[in-house]
Amino acid sequence: MEPTYRPEDVEPRWQEAWEAEGLYRAGAGRRRDETFVIAVPPPNVTGALHMGHALNGSLQDVLIRWHRMRGFDTLWQPGYDHAGISTQNVVEKQLVAEGTSRKEIGREAFVERVWRHLEETGRTIMGQYRRLGASLAYDRERFTMDDAYVEAVMRFFVHCWDRGWLYRANRIVNWCPFHETAISDLEVVHEPMDDMLTYARYPFADGSGAITVATVRPATILADVAVAVHPEDGRYRDAVGREVVVPFVERGVPVLADDLVDPEFGTGALKITPGHDPTDFEIGTRHDLPVLTVIGPDGRMNEEAGELAGLSQKEADEAVVAWLRERDRLEKREPHRHNVGTCERCHTRIEPLVSLQWWIAMEEPRKPALAALVERRVRYHPESQHAFAVRSLEEIPDWNVSRQLWWGHQLPIWYCPDGHVTSSWPPPEACGECGSGELERDPDVLDTWFSSALWPYATLGWPEDTEDLRRYYPGHVNSTAREIIRLWVNRMIWTGIELAGDIPFTDVIIHSTVLAPDGRRMSKSLGTGIDPLDTIAEHGADATRYGLLKMSSTQDVRFSEGAVGEGRKLATKLWNVSRLILANTEGAEPDPRPQAVEERWILARLDAARAAVEEAWARFDFAAAVKELYSLTFDDFCDWYAEAIKPRLYGDDPAAAATALAALERLLLLLHPVMPHVTEEIWSRLPARAARLIVSPWPEPDERFASDADALERVRDAAEIARRSGVLVELGADERRILDAVVPSEQLPVNGSREGEVARLRKEVARSEGMLANERFVANAPPEVVEGEREKLARYRRELDALGG
RNA sequence: GGGCGCAUAGCUCAGCGGGAGAGCGCCCGCUUCACACGCGGGAGGUCGCUGGUUCGAUCCCAGCUGCGCCCACCA
Numbered sequence: 054m055e056p057t058y059r060p061e062d063v064e065p066r067w068q069e070a071w072e073a074e075g076l077y078r079a080g081a082g083r084r085r086d087e088t089f090v091i092a093v094p095p096p097n098v099t100g101a102l103h104m105g106h107a108l109n110g111s112l113q114d115v116l117i118r119w120h121r122m123r124g125f126d127t128l129w130q131p132g133y134d135h136a137g138i139s140t141q142n143v144v145e146k147q148l149v150a151e152g153t154s155r156k157e158i159g160r161e162a163f164v165e166r167v168w169r170h171l172e173e174t175g176r177t178i179m180g181q182y183r184r185l186g187a188s189l190a191y192d193r194e195r196f197t198m199d200d201a202y203v204e205a206v207m208r209f210f211v212h213c214w215d216r217g218w219l220y221r222a223n224r225i226v227n228w229c230p231f232h233e234t235a236i237s238d239l240e241v242v243h244e245p246m247d248d249m250l251t252y253a254r255y256p257f258a259d260g261s262g263a264i265t266v267a268t269v270r271p272a273t274i275l276a277d278v279a280v281a282v283h284p285e286d287g288r289y290r291d292a293v294g295r296e297v298v299v300p301f302v303e304r305g306v307p308v309l310a311d312d313l314v315d316p317e318f319g320t321g322a323l324k325i326t327p328g329h330d331p332t333d334f335e336i337g338t339r340h341d342l343p344v345l346t347v348i349g350p351d352g353r354m355n356e357e358a359g360e361l362a363g364l365s366q367k368e369a370d371e372a373v374v375a376w377l378r379e380r381d382r383l384e385k386r387e388p389h390r391h392n393v394g395t396c397e398r399c400h401t402r403i404e405p406l407v408s409l410q411w412w413i414a415m416e417e418p419r420k421p422a423l424a425a426l427v428e429r430r431v432r433y434h435p436e437s438q439h440a441f442a443v444r445s446l447e448e449i450p451d452w453n454v455s456r457q458l459w460w461g462h463q464l465p466i467w468y469c470p471d472g473h474v475t476s477s478w479p480p481p482e483a484c485g486e487c488g489s490g491e492l493e494r495d496p497d498v499l500d501t502w503f504s505s506a507l508w509p510y511a512t513l514g515w516p517e518d519t520e521d522l523r524r525y526y527p528g529h530v531n532s533t534a535r536e537i538i539r540l541w542v543n544r545m546i547w548t549g550i551e552l553a554g555d556i557p558f559t560d561v562i563i564h565s566t567v568l569a570p571d572g573r574r575m576s577k578s579l580g581t582g583i584d585p586l587d588t589i590a591e592h593g594a595d596a597t598r599y600g601l602l603k604m605s606s607t608q609d610v611r612f613s614e615g616a617v618g619e620g621r622k623l624a625t626k627l628w629n630v631s632r633l634i635l636a637n638t639e640g641a642e643p644d645p646r647p648q649a650v651e652e653r654w655i656l657a658r659l660d661a662a663r664a665a666v667e668e669a670w671a672r673f674d675f676a677a678a679v680k681e682l683y684s685l686t687f688d689d690f691c692d693w694y695a696e697a698i699k700p701r702l703y704g705d706d707p708a709a710a711a712t713a714l715a716a717l718e719r720l721l722l723l724l725h726p727v728m729p730h731v732t733e734e735i736w737s738r739l740p741a742r743a744a745r746l747i748v749s750p751w752p753e754p755d756e757r758f759a760s761d762a763d764a765l766e767r768v769r770d771a772a773e774i775a776r777r778s779g780v781l782v783e784l785g786a787d788e789r790r791i792l793d794a795v796v797p798s799e800q801l802p803v804n805g806s807r808e809g810e811v812a813r814l815r816k817e818v819a820r821s822e823g824m825l826a827n828e829r830f831v832a833n834a835p836p837e838v839v840e841g842e843r844e845k846l847a848r849y850r851r852e853l854d855a856l857g858g
Numbered sequence: 859g860g861g862c863g864c865a866u867a868g869c870u871c872a873g874c875g876g877g878a879g880a881g882c883g884c885c886c887g888c889u890u891c892a893c894a895c896g897c898g899g900g901a902g903g904u905c906g907c908u909g910g911u912u913c914g915a916u917c918c919c920a921g922c923u924g925c926g927c928c929c930a931c932c933a
Contacts, residue, residue, distance in 0.1 A: 056893085225931095243930070250933085268933060315932050323933055331931040391932080405931080437862055441928085444861085535862090535928060566927065570870090574927085603881090606872080608863045609927055613870045615882045618895080622881090625895045633892035680872070680880075695892080703891085776899085796898085817877065824876070829913040838876070845877080 054635060054738060058628035060593025060621075064730040068183050071733075071747055077188045079525070082748025084124030090528030090558075091117060091129050092509045093182075093189060094541070095197065097136035098171045099143045102181045104567045104575055104612060105534060107585035108601040110187045112564055112675055113532050115602065117188055118726040119670050122750060128525050129188060130512050132195035133175055137461040137501035138232060138240070142398040144170050144460070145232075160459045167460050181586060186594045186729050188747070195512040197504045198462075205511035206462045206504045207478040209552060210454075214476040218414050221474075225327070225334040226453060228406040229396040230352030234457035235410055236396060237500060238450070239540050241403055243392040250389035251374060252320065254382045255280055258296040258305050264289070265384050267319030269391070270329070271377070272369035275302055275358055276345035279325040281336055284310040286321050299324075301376050302359075311336045331405050344407055350457075352404050411455040411464065411497070419449050422547035425556050431546055434673050438535065438563040445539045446547075454500045461498030468493050506544035509557035516552070527555045532562040535608075562673050566609045567601075575612070583612055595728035596620035599679060602727060606676035623683055624731045627724065630691050631735045634713045637702035642740060643718055644711035645752070650787050651697040652712040654765035658689050659719040660754055666723055682724055690720055693765065696795040714739065722751050768792050774852060778810030782855040807856055814853045821846040 071077055091113050096106055117129045144167050145155050155163050175196070182189055195202060213219045226235040251271045254263040264280055277299045282289035289308070296305045306325075313336055314323045327337030328346040337344060349355035354364045361369045377383035394403035423446045425431045426439070433439035455464060467475045469484035470491050483490050507515070509531075513522040527549070533542060542561055549557035569575045575582045588597045599620025604610045645656060662685045669678035694716065701709035718739065721732040725746050736746035768788045772795070775781045784792060824830050824842055831839055 054892095058893095058895090238930090266933085270933085313931090318932055326933090330933070332933070333931090335931080389933095392930085394931085441862070445929095539929095568926080572926070603871085611870070613882090615870060619881055622895050626893070629893035629896085631892080636892075676872080684880085691893085692897085696897095699892090820877075824914085827913055830876085833913075834876075842876075 054628075054632045056632070058625050058731065060595060060624065060730065061590070063734045064186065064594050065184070067730050067733050068186060071188065071745070072183070072191060074745070076745060076747050077190055078192060079128040079190050080126045082121050082124065082744075083126040084750070085126070087125050088525055088529075089117070089120035089125040089127045090525045091530045091532070092512060092528060092557075093129065093131050094531070094533045094537075095132045095134040095195075095505065095508060096178050097139050098133045098174050098178070098196075099136055099139050100174060101177055102585060104583055104585050104601075105564075106181075107185055107588075107597065108567055108605060109532050109534070109564055110182060110185050111598040111601045112562065112605060112673075113530070114185070114187045114598070114729075115670065115675060115726040116530060118729060118747065119667070121188070121748060122722070122725065124750060126524075128193075128528075129190055130193060130195070130509075131179065131182065131189035131191055132508075132512060133178055133197075134505055135171075135196065135198045135461065135501065137456060137458055137498060138234065138236065138398050139501070140167060140171070141458050141460040142232065155459065163459050184586065184589055184594060186598065188729075193512070197501075197508075197511075201514070202504065202507075202511050203462060204478075205507050205515055206499065207465045208516045209503070209507055209548065210465050210499070211476055211478045212552065213413055216417075218418060219411060219476070220414060221409060221411050223407055223409050224412075225331050225405050225407050226410055227394060228350065228404040228408065229399065229401055230350065230404050231396065231399045231401040232458065233350050235406075235408060235453060235455065236403075237453050240397050241394040242397045242400075244395050244400070245390060246393040246402075248389050248391065248393075249386045250319070251370075251377075251386050252384035253300055253324075253377050254384055255297040255299060255324070256382075257292075258298055263382075264292055264297055264308065264322045265320045266322045266324040268324055269389060270366070270370065271373040272354065272358075272361070272366050273326045273329045273347065274300055274324065274373055275347045275361070275369075276326045276328045277302075277304075277306060277324045278327060278337065278342045278345060279306045279340065280308045281311045281314050281323045281325050282308065282321060283314045283316040284312055286314075286316045288321060300380070300382050301373055309340055311339065328407055329405055334405070334407070346407060348404060348406065350406065350408075352401075410453050411466070413452040413454055415449045415451050418547050418551055419446050421550045422446055422543060425546060425550065431556050431559060431561065433538075433561045433563060435563065438538065438561075442538050442543060442561075446543055449539075449543075452500070454503050455495075455497040456500055457496075458498050461501060462504055464495040464497050464499060466495040468495065502540050502544060505541055506548045507552070509545055509549060510553040522553070526553055526557070528558045530560050530562060531558045532564060534566065535563050538563070560673070565605050565607050567604065568609055568611045570611050570613070572611055588614075588617055592617050592621045593624060593730070595624050595730050599623060599727055602675040602679045604676070606674070619683065620728070623686060623724075624728055626686060626691060627720070627728070627731055627735065630686075630695050631717060631738075633695060633699075634702070634717050635738060637705075638710035638714055641707060641710035641714060643714035645715035646708075646712070648708045648712065649698075649701075650764040651694055651791055652709070652716075654763075655690065655694040655716050656712070656719070658685070658694075659716060659723070662689075663719070663723055663751060670726070679727060682727060686720065686724070690716070693769065693795060697765075697791045698794075700794050719751070721746060722749065764788060765791065768795070772796050774810065774855070777813075778807045778856055780807050780810075780856050782852075811853065811856055814849050814856070817849045818846065818853065821849060 075081060093113065096102060113129065117127050121127045148154055179191060227241050229236055248269040250267050250269055252265050252267050254265050256263040266280060280297050292308045293310045295308050297308055299306055313332055325333045325336055327334045327342055327344045329348060347354055347358040354361045354369045356362045361372055374383065395401060396403060426443050433442050465476055465478045467481055469487060469489040471487055473484045473486040475481050475485040484492060509528055510522060510526050513519060513526055515522055531542060545557050567575060585597060596617050600617030603616045604613060662681060665681050666678045698709045698713060721736050725732040733746045736742060768791050771782050771784055772792060821842060
């Protein structure tokens with residue numbers, strides 16, 4: 054074996070081999086009937102994978118590899134998402150940079166352009182997953198715009214139509230003036246902004262005084278239809294029911310009372326603009342007020358704004374403020390910092406606008422999903438996220454599914470000249486109501502999450518009743534980031550139950566968010582992102598996977614290169630101890646028949662570690678598993694076992710060689726899900742391997758390993774006592790031999806003193822005796838705790854004895 | 859403003875009711891035939907603050923302070 058382990062030479066080779074040999078395919082290595090299925094959260098085709106994807110990929114790959122090795126029929130479904138607005142945003146910005154625009158080239162050419170853009174990014178993404186060693190079923194790559202997938206999306210829409218869940222309504226929505234589309238609440242991000250708060254006087258119509266209202270958007274005064282105060286606000290008791298005159302347009306509007314008004318803010322009087330503010334829209338609906346619109350879809354003042362038409366809002370604001378100032382209606386202006394909704398893709402300020410959109414009524418469809426969560430047929434991990442998911446379903450609002458974009462799935466909705474609406478798929482020949490053949494398709498496209506919601510079963514062929522669907526649905530695990538629980542995961546659950554007849558998975562893992570080392574969010578725009586490919590290039594995929602798994606436990610974690618470095622050390626250590634064993638076991642066959650105590654010990658230790666590690670995988674506690682694997686390899690396998698058998702290996706002891714190979718095999722099996730490459734490379738050099746490690750099972754357990762295996766623990770204790778006190782306690786011949794091999798007695802570092810150790814033990818004995826003398830402790834503490842304390846006391850006394858204390 | 863979470867060694871984090879831990883960094887000693895990405899040893903912590911529960915609290919409860927993420931229609 055080469056003296057130095059170089060991951061960059063080894064890893065790509067195995068990635069190619071595994072895939073070429075079909076070992077990434079669904080069902081590879083299958084030895085039992087049970088399936089284990091994960092559909093990867095389809096990354097957006099807009100760009101490359103980031104550290105969060107690498108972390109999530111590592112988690113999922115561990116689970117897939119672990120189940121594959123145990124003989125499950127595994128399927129890890131790959132693919133990507135067309136990411137409607139996100140992709141349109143990227144391509145649109147490219148066009149702007151090229152001096153043209155979406156509108157200039159037209160819809161058809163634009164969509165063509167997007168497809169071309171995707172060919173590259175799709176390849177990049179799958180290449181990154183391959184380089185991480187992710188054992189996805191790459192032969193089954195799916196895209197949410199594939200023909201078959203589009204078919205599923207259309208059927209879903211028509212299904213909702215047939216169910217009566219779809220409706221079209223004129224409501225106030227979040228409008229992005231850059232993309233000129235409605236977006237959902239979930240696509241709005243709030244950012245702090247510095248505005249001016251303008252206090253304007255609205256005189257009473259009868260000329261007796263005025264009410265002052267505060268607004269950050271004076272231009273919307275033109276669309277005011279009322280002034281509202283809180284019902285219990287004593288200051289305005291007499292004003293309610295009277296009429297005030299709106300500045301600039303000089304229109305008389307009522308003063309009304311509504312408890313949505315916050316009496317603490319501003320003057321406690323709120324101008325009501327149903328056309329341009331969500332709260333006002335709600336108040337307007339309650340009081341049956343008209344809706345006026347003075348701002349258009351492009352964010353500028355529209356023709357309703359009269360002389361201000363065509364101005365930007367900022368210009369209009371100034372014009373209105375000037376008007377107020379001239380007529381002494383301006384009380385004051387003051388700086389005001391507040392959170393403003395912006396488009397999550399382009400960060401343009403959201404314009405609340407009234408527009409006609411398609412909605413899904415969520416009252417019915419959410420119910421079975423809520424039941425599945427409450428009954429724990431679907432469990433979120435950690436538990437706190439389960440509670441959040443339940444709450445989200447309880448409070449779920451209706452879903453605005455139409456977007457005024459060009460890139461996406463066009464709605465299967467047709468209008469006839471008489472205004473009838475038909476939704477069917479395949480496309481209808483004629484209007485469902487009047488039979489007219491003159492149909493025009495709705496130009497809008499669907500919310501990108503509408504298609505993502507179908508991911509677990511549309512990738513398996515739904516709505517066709519395919520063999521894949523019957524075999525691999527429902528799946529098992531979904532692992533994803535916290536922020537898309539409502540956007541994606543909950544929607545997969547309710548649509549899965551509704552369309553595919555069952556929950557799509559049983560366990561949802563919400564993994565940690567990887568922050569930049571300085572604690573800020575990892576983001577391209579902040580320049581705080583770290584490319585997983587860079588980390589892989591520097592330390593290897595195995596090391597990167599190890600590091601990310603170690604970082605996966607907390608809710609938010611700062612990226613730590615140290616954790617990756619630890620992974621790299623583990624890979625190197627494994628390589629080196631394998632060199633030791635392989636160089637000294639030529640001609641030997643692995644044979645796990647324990648002879649000496651150190652052999653019984655390591656085999657028992659490996660069995661115990663396997664149980665602990667698998668239990669941690671099953672709990673999705675990846676960090677705990679990885680920690681166990683590290684100390685198993687370094688402390689137990691290398692520092693004690695390998696050191697203990699060295700003399701026998703050098704002496705060509707055939708029993709030591711046979712057991713060493715058997716023990717090494719088991720160590721590799723345990724480590725493979727975390728570090729697949731280095732383990733497979735070593736495995737390939739072991740004698741007479743029938744199968745690749747990637748599909749190899751843990752050998753039948755042998756209970757003989759467990760017998761008398763604690764002998765080596767006594768050696769470790771003896772070394773510890775000797776190190777601290779300088780006194781070597783009595784040991785048996787075997788134990789003496791091992792101690793000499795691992796820590797030759799003439800080299801036993803003796804820093805402590807016998808007296809110091811005796812003093813320490815006396816203190817422990819006193820503490821322990823004190824506890825056991827405490828009647829309330831003995832009476833109240835659990836029996837095993839009391840028993841444990843008695844055992845500790847006995848051990849301290851024995852050690853004291855051995856030291857002659 | 860609401861929800862969730864975090865405050866433990868210089869750094870990144872485990873532990874979560876009965877002896878303060880790991881990795882990195884730092885200091886000392888080791889060119890011993892697997893490995894200096896190593897081996898052996900060591901220094902370094904009133905476990906954020908204040909109360910409470912308990913025989914006993916880093917661990918449970920309450921409040922406070924600081925921080926992070928998610929969510930949110932205060933004009």
